[in-house]
Amino acid sequence: MQKSRLTRDWKECIWGWFFILPTMLGLIILNIIPIVQTIYQSFFKTGSFGRGNIFVGLENYKNLIEDSSVWQSLINTFKYAIVEVPLSIVIALVLAVMLNRKMRGRTFYRTIFFLPMVVAPAAVAMVWRWLFNSEFGLLNKLLNTVGIGEVNWLSDPKITVYVVAMVGVWSVIGYNMVLFLAGLQEIPRDFYEASEIDGANVFQQFFHITLPQISPTMFFVLVTRIIASFQVFDMILMMVDRSSPALPKTQSLVYLFYRYAFVENNKGYGSAIVVLLLVIIMIITVIQMIMQKKWVHYE
């Protein structure tokens, strides 16, 4: 008895490693090694072409702590995430639940909400910039005609980060929706049938069956969306001009990293910024991993 138990554990162990081996090998080569290199690089004043690096110890980190633009970017990143993550999740979940049932135009709606995912980001950014243009944009012209004044969507330091976040919501709704739709498919139908017999209405069903059943998907979406929103970069780069007065209050940490590492050729400092970002995301993710026990229902 004892022995067979042991061999079973051992077999499971071998199967487990066999299953994860390709993934782990790939991850180590493709990702873990570059990450270690980046961390290593953050202790150097870097030269061009990976040559002439000078070890400077913690100097990059010292500069980082004293650099107010880094902390401002961190705040900007938080602001972005606070708008983008909850809005995109709630809207996508409502859409997914609505579109999961048989209804007229289901395919049509699903396609529409998915569209932002398939177009070139450069084209999307160009269109939104035009819509939000303070002087010539359609949005402000409409606001003018109804008597509300003009808003500097992309150059007012107070609101630009939220405007970019709204475009972020627009572009990820389809993504979240697809994930939720996939999650909803795995809820057994008899759960709903049984509750209908018990006389539950749509809302009761949503809160008592759909939400708990979809919680593992929800957890996945939440974790990946938070991580992704902390890495926001493209949209800011393409929508907010470098000379915009709103940029200091809009640029994210990754934007700052990009600027140092790829524009100003200061890869050491750029790496230090990435390490800071990494630590913050890690803390948030660990908190989520611990919290999941409270609300995620696994079978």
Place this chain on the structure above:
Amino acid sequence: MKKIKYGTVIKHILLVTGAIIMLVPFVWMILTSFKTISEATQMNPFVIFPSEWRIDAFENVIRKMDFLKLYLNTFLMIAGRILCAVLTATMAGYAFARLKFKGKNFCFALVLFQMMVPTQIFIIPQYLMVSKIGMLNTLFSLLFPGLVTAFGTFLLKQNYMSLPKELEEAARLDGCNIGQTFLYVMMPLTKASMVALGIFTALFAYKDLMWPLIANTEQSTMTLAPALSKLQGQFSSNYPELMAASLIACLPMIILYLLFQKQFVEGIATSGGKL
């Protein structure tokens, strides 16, 4: 009876409003692609329709860009990455969700860790690896960053975790070993997530700009995204052509999505209902 009707009406109003907001930018893209450069850059928001519906921009980009080749390369990249991603992620996802083995938690932490790092930092080290083995400008270099996926592993792990345990136990009692249980009982149940992962892998690969830009610079292995980015000049962009090319480029993706979204509706709902 009346109650339900109200609900339906509200539902449709919401959906239609949402759909309009989603569509405005696309309508603008389509309109722009039929304009002249002057019209497209005109700063009068009320010049909405082109004065004349020109197809010059479409003709120009079709002449300039070898779309067949671009489609083919992009398709090869997408197909290869989907195959790798779905295969490795399904196996790893199952192991992380259902098997007990030493080092599991540490390995899964590495998977999560990978996702936390902005992808920009991987580009140059990965480029140097491919360059060192002399594989730049090949099909392999297109696939390289997508050989494995932390995102997909996590997605499928979540999915396996939400499946009922009874199924697996029943299979084991029937004498299936772990591999058989996985292959014949568990894996088919995650079809929806595998399709979702396939769609995302396709989208990420299709939009991947930086990597093919530096690793596949030759025309023969160029993909759509970097080819599109060429249309943006340093001092000016030809907006009608950019929009026309974007539209042509995203058509196959929309068609693929339309084909695959069926998987979300019919395929899996029945297998879930059988439980």
Place this chain on the structure above:
Amino acid sequence: MKWKKIVSVILAVCMVSGLAACGKDSGKEESKKTDNDSKDVELTVAIWDSNQEPGLRTIMDGFTEETGVKVDIQVTTWKDYWTMLEAAATGGDMPDVFWMHAHQIDQYAEYDDILLDLTDYVEKSEKIKLDNYPEEISDIYIADDGRVLGVPKDVGTSALWFNKTMFDEAGIEYPDETWTWEKFREVAKQLTIPEKDQYGLAMKPASDQESWCSTVYAYGGEWLSEDKTKSGFDKPETLEAMKLIEGIIQDGSMPEYSVLSENDTVALLESGKAAMVFLGSYMLPRLSANDYVRENCDAAPLPVGPKGRCSTNMGLAWSASAGGEHTEEAWKLIEYLGSEKAQIQQAELGVTMSAFNGTNDKWAAYEPQFNLQVYVDALEDDVIYPYSKNTQVWYQMILDKMVSVWDGKRPMEEVCLEVADEMNAYLAEE
């Protein structure tokens, strides 16, 4: 039975590795192919401006006809070009021939195994004599130790573009070579009619190369000392020029800063919002494609300052990879592109102003309805757009700081002095 299934899993895994191996094989074959048929060598050429691609294509077809060497032009946008080139340089896989810029050359010149040393080639060449190009331009691409690292490709000067219709309506004479910067300021004020949503001028911090950098030099000031060790932003002449700019901003002759920051100045000219803007010669493809500009606008020389007229000039060069497989052919291509014949062709096709002395009358004739001769004349009073080893760092800092002046938040003098301090700190590190 059991094994069959295990085998199927293993097979699946093998497919992944098989796929990778498959890619490898096809790659090897491809590279072998190019080795075997070394007769038809194909050079890769990297550039960043897609507007120039068609013209360069035509020129390079001429090269292929003459030598049989094929050329593949790869366009990467300016934003990604330097990331691509740096990665390629680090990995030793650069394109054979590519554009080089003054802001970047010093970094690439630091090591001798990155850019191909063209010194001997140039010496032996009959077609390339560096005297044929403006000295200040060819000097940019000669390293401190005397290595020639690039052959000049083009030059770029600036001019004042104005809306003839708006001048006619206001009854003001078109700008000419007698205009001073003070006169310019006055007219900008007169042409500003906020009720009509019309402004005298559109100029932003990032318009420096076309406008206010030139102003500084026209006033006898400078951005950077000649030996590139000190900032010139604290010099009295510089401050005088920058205060004139501040005056223009305060006059209200420009649209609100939010409008400027969200739109290109050229877009404001094209849409009839700005009566005057400063634009570089490299903008010609865009301007000549715009019907409104063709109908209403023309070019005039930059205004003069106390020290005369001055336009910044910036020219690119063709460089080659030191580690390339076909360095001989790469040189042949550069030699061809720098030759008088190809340079004249480049001007004639309206691609851009050529670096070869005396070829640009042909460029000015490309679009006869615009007074493009002013760009050619500006070459007489040019100053090289300032650069040092790590230009990007201090250049971006200047632009960022100037935003607060344009925005009306801080006085110009204070910002200039601050710029000088920070710039000196960066320069000391170089």
